[in-house]
Amino acid sequence: MAKVKVHVFLKPGVLDVQGKAVEGALHGLGWGGVANARVGKLVEFDLDGAADPAAEAKKMCETLLANTVIESYRIEVA
Amino acid sequence: MAKVKVHVFLKPGVLDVQGKAVEGALHGLGWGGVANARVGKLVEFDLDGAADPAAEAKKMCETLLANTVIESYRIEVA
Numbered sequence: 001m002a003k004v005k006v007h008v009f010l011k012p013g014v015l016d017v018q019g020k021a022v023e024g025a026l027h028g029l030g031w032g033g034v035a036n037a038r039v040g041k042l043v044e045f046d047l048d049g050a051a052d053p054a055a056e057a058k059k060m061c062e063t064l065l066a067n068t069v070i071e072s073y074r075i076e077v078a
Numbered sequence: 079m080a081k082v083k084v085h086v087f088l089k090p091g092v093l094d095v096q097g098k099a100v101e102g103a104l105h106g107l108g109w110g111g112v113a114n115a116r117v118g119k120l121v122e123f124d125l126d127g128a129a130d131p132a133a134e135a136k137k138m139c140e141t142l143l144a145n146t147v148i149e150s151y152r153i154e155v156a
Contacts, residue, residue: 007120022121025142031134033126040120042085043100048111056109064103 001046002053005076008066009040053077079124080131083154086144087118131155 010016016038023037043065050056057075066073088094094116101115121143128134135153144151 009120009122019121019123022143023123026123026138029138029141031125031138033128035124035126037121037123040122042087042118042120043097043115044087044118045097045101045104045115046113047109048113050111060104060107060109063107065100 001048002050003078004045004047004053004057005078006043006057006061006065007040007074007076008043008061008071009038009073011070011072014070079126080128081156082123082125082131082135083156084121084135084139084143085118085152085154086121086139086149087116087151089148089150092148 010019018039019037022039023034026034026037047053047056054075054077057077061073061075062068088097096117097115100117101112104112104115125131125134132153132155135155139151139153140146
């Protein structure tokens with residue numbers, strides 16, 4: 001069984017409104033040194049019965065987990 | 079300048095409806111070997127002018143980034 005972690009982020013250049021909101025809120029709370037905040041998704045799951053878990057996870061990202069028009073992803077298999 | 083990554087996950091035992099939805103969708107697409115899917119948030123930002131970035135990030139999590147009643151978090155500083 002493989003433990004798969006998929007990080008999904010908006011591509012650079014795509015406006016990250018959630019990140020902007022977090023940055024603004026942190027500034028408002030006194031953390032003025034915060035910059036370039038980005039908010040992404042992290043999907044973790046166990047994968048059984050796959051010969052090549054990384055390749056399967058890549059297929060999952062392309063079909064379901066990431067919107068590849070605006071999002072990029074990174075896969076970690078442990 | 080420190081690069082801070084904050085992973086926010088629902089605590090074990092808290093029903094993760096988003097994770098269940100992802101798991102169900104992957105099963106429906108033919109990946110029956112997927113189990114224990116959890117969906118979390120990943121917040122990345124640059125932090126300037128902090129003597130102890132990890133301690134500052136912890137304070138940010140407690141006040142804004144995580145709902146500590148139902149969510150846990152992990153901080154990485156690079």
